Amino acid sequence: MLEPTARLGTDLTIGANRITERTDLALYSVAIPRDGESALADALQTLWNLALPTPKQSTQSANTRALRTAPDALLLILPEEAPVAAKLQGSGYITDQTHGLTVLDVSGPDTPSALERLCPLDLSPEAFPEGATARTLVEQLGTTLLRLGDTHFLLISASSSAESTLHAVETAYHSVA
């Protein structure tokens, strides 16, 4: 067996903030078959006790989350790799993105200030509350944002440019922390 290596291996503390790469998560893109939304909703409920999220929202149950990333697509975040395709039995088309996406977990009091230097979206708690998600840009790189708490976010972006994303995030934190 070949051993996977973390893309970044980042675990940084900048001021009272922390930036880590999450390699403990498994990410699956789930495409909703045409006319198959209710079947998928049932499957998510049965398998993970998860509600089908509406666009720009996520749902959560225990350690599992579903993010609505497009009208016909979800991103399923599980605490470990699982045979998702087999479990869904055709109610969703699965693409394993565990290695395709790199997840940065950013938290700490300066996080909102750092993110306003990186992302054009309005991330005020009113406009982007806990659980909100969006596909946006972080320093020109396509990124899916998920708010886990007031000052706690996941930044999910393409693995090949993860070093550039990290550099931008680090620099932004250094500007404010």
Next chain:
Amino acid sequence: MTQTNRLQGGQIDHTKTLRFQWNERWLSAHPGDTLASALLANNIRLVGRSFKYHRPRGIFTAGSEEPNALVQIGKGAALDPNTRATTVEMREGLYARSQNHVGPLAWDRMAIADYLHPFLAAGFYYKTFMWPKAFWEKLYEPAIRRAAGLGALSGKPDPDAYDHGYLHADLLIIGAGPAGLAAALTAGRSGLRVILADEDFNMGGRLNAETYEVENQPGATWAEATVTELATLPNIRLSPRTTIFGAYDHGIYGALERNTGKTRQTLWRIYTKHALLTAGATERPIAFGNNDRPGILQASALRTYLNRFAATPGHRIAIFTNNDDGLRTAEDARAKGLEVARIVDTRKGETITDTKGRLGIRSVTLNTGQRIEVDCLAVSGGWSPNVHLTCHHRSRPVWTDAIAAFTPGPNLPQGMAVAGAANGTLTLAATLAEGHAKAAEITETLGKTPKGTAPKASDEPADITPFWHVAESKPRAWVDLQNDVTTKDIRQSHAEGFRSVEHLKRYTTLGMATDQGKTSNTLGLALLAEASGKSIPETGTTIFRPPYTPVPMAAFAGRARAEHFRPTRLTPSHQWAMENGASFTEAGLWLRAEWYAQPGEKGWRDSVDREVIATRQSLGIADVSTLGKIDIQGRDAADFLNRVYSNPFLKLPVGKVRYGLMLREDGFAYDDGTTARMSETHFIMTTTTTNAGLVYRNLEFARQCLWPDLDVHLQSITDAWAQYSIAGPNARALLSEVVDNLDLSNAAFPFMACTECTIFGGTPARLFRISFSGELAYELAVPSRTGDALIRALMEAGKPYDITPYGLEALNVMRIEKGHVTSAELNGQTTSEMAGLGGMVSAKKDAIGIPLTHRPALTTREQIRLVGLRPVGSSATFEAGAHLLAKDAPNNLLHDQGWITSVAHSPTLGHHIGLGYLKRGATRHGEILRAHDPVRGQDVEVEICSPHHYDPEGARQRA
């Protein structure tokens, strides 16, 4: 030197002292000072030399409109030229120098230009330096540029950090003077999300500079209390030191914040629902003889220095005014214990015709001939509202007689309102009321209830009778101090036919450079109007464009500098490649290994030749993860592919790969690649590296817009999989050792087969038997985080076969040998027919682009076809880009036969080879033509041959 011109009071901290350097002299200042106020407090009036005539100049304003006091801040790499001394916040250790002089500031050798002024009027350069033509670029322009101009850059990389960011607001208030503060109070108390921005470090605007009262307390005190209250409201963001420099589409504003922390400046993009422009007004000069001397300044600026900064440019003051502000200036000066020698009010028929004092004003001469000794002259020609941002969407301001100035026109940028002096409302109570009212209106528009009332104050007298210039002045009278434009220049421009205001600007340079004519424009227009016998509104204005004040390029660049200029994408084997001598080349954002140099190799050709030969003789490995990979799933996925590829895909069996060609709608070929069928509903498409994004976008468009009824879904998996090409006669032998339980024999896993499998005892993988090199080859893919481990494991397992990593260059050599096309051949101007892929356009189905491939223009293009090229005589070389000409034909386009698209040295064949397009190319193999390359001065004979230089039958890849 002690601060001899320092007064009592003001909004500076007299208890603390800061030290700063001016032209290598240490001086003292106080917190709250600007560089300008500190220089004045130290009795320094001469601070620079003018642009063209090198006239001695002083501080003319107290704000960002400053035309004269441009200085250099910092030294070495951190040097910042052309900085307005009036906006530089004093700090401990500040280093500042004057600029644009040769020798000491007081004895500038370039001041000779001033004595030559009769020859240097507007248009002088245009008329004089016309001959000989070639001298302009080499001699005249460099000489003029050296003599004229502003400060100089250090030429070194800027050591400071700059940032970008994005802000959002219901209401952006631009300017924190009385109108802005009143508006912020109302909007803030009403619960709007407000950004209050001001270019000054101290909010309050003119309230800090005047002696007005608001709510029965000094204006400055009220401003301070208001800012304190606003700071407690969580829905208000106070942005001092922030200039809103541009109004853009959809309520977006550009802002430049001067930071005092780790970053020097931050460029903000502010998204707003509404904006309220409360940017105040700028006081205008009056043109009269020698009106540019140090010690002459705006009357409002004098009040600012006296009241806010407790500094004065002089002790015996004259005031020249056409409005009531002049009288207030006298009151304020007397209150500070200064002597007011004379108030010259044009409304009483009095004017100033001339001044004396080479390095600073010593006296003024009145139209009565009377001469009065003074060391400071305050001038007020009335106020021009700062309408700039209202015009950024091409709105034109309108002339308002009551204040003799332009005020905002009717067509404001969407969501913008204007209040206070910027709107032509020049008196205090009215300004406060208007700020409140506009904010209340916006609050209601946003569905909230406005709270509070307008702050109370009285209106001051503000009568004005327009007066622009003193006609009886004999000496030169300056209009634009920054560009040295005089009244004479404007008259001359008109006399010479440059009568449109836009022509005037370009002929005289009026209103150009860092101040963009903030103090001079209206005066210039008035003079042009007078010369042409028109009214000012008939004369019109030039167009205001962003930025309002200069924005450094460094701020626009932000963090995107040096190697971070743009993001990079790294392949899974990047780290390993760095450890193994790879050099990298950019392919889009990707960094790809171009070759792996080994000790003793003298140049890149040595490495590339070795890599090609090793691959062809035994085994090579290349990282091909950069190819676009798209996961295509759905019940209608096969149908979808059949509609986007020009060749058939409906019946591709599971476990097979097919080469596909995509056409643009206009019938030209645009991308090729392979698509593998993993199951009935699951395909994996590969695209070229460069077109990955384009193909994905086009597929999404087709899926969402052309055929929304199909059940088909796309996911980019380029980054999810590390993919290696394993090529060469020993490829199968190596893979047989690493792939778990899979029969790789030709019968079981033939050319163009594919499968999911495991390798190295359980690692999930995908195996494709495809070949770009023309050898027996496979592409092996694993989840990308395993990619580093895989290359290391394969290099180890491949040792018995002398496995050799090869880079992009060797890959390219091998594909040219094989005659495979890439973007050099499919460049958007070539058809499938031309590239020899005509058979891939199905006659039996419809797909994007097929109908238009039948256009006569495409089918009868002189039968241009892809051909191979080799030199006549094996040592000759040629290069891509050369044109193909008959041996005896003249070298011109009329006789052009074709062009060369790709060239490489083939280590396999021992000579150069190429691919190219040639008229009637399919029938001309064996013909000798010339590769004519006028760019590189080459002309060699080449033989036309098949594009398949190597293994044309494809026996090796099917072995």
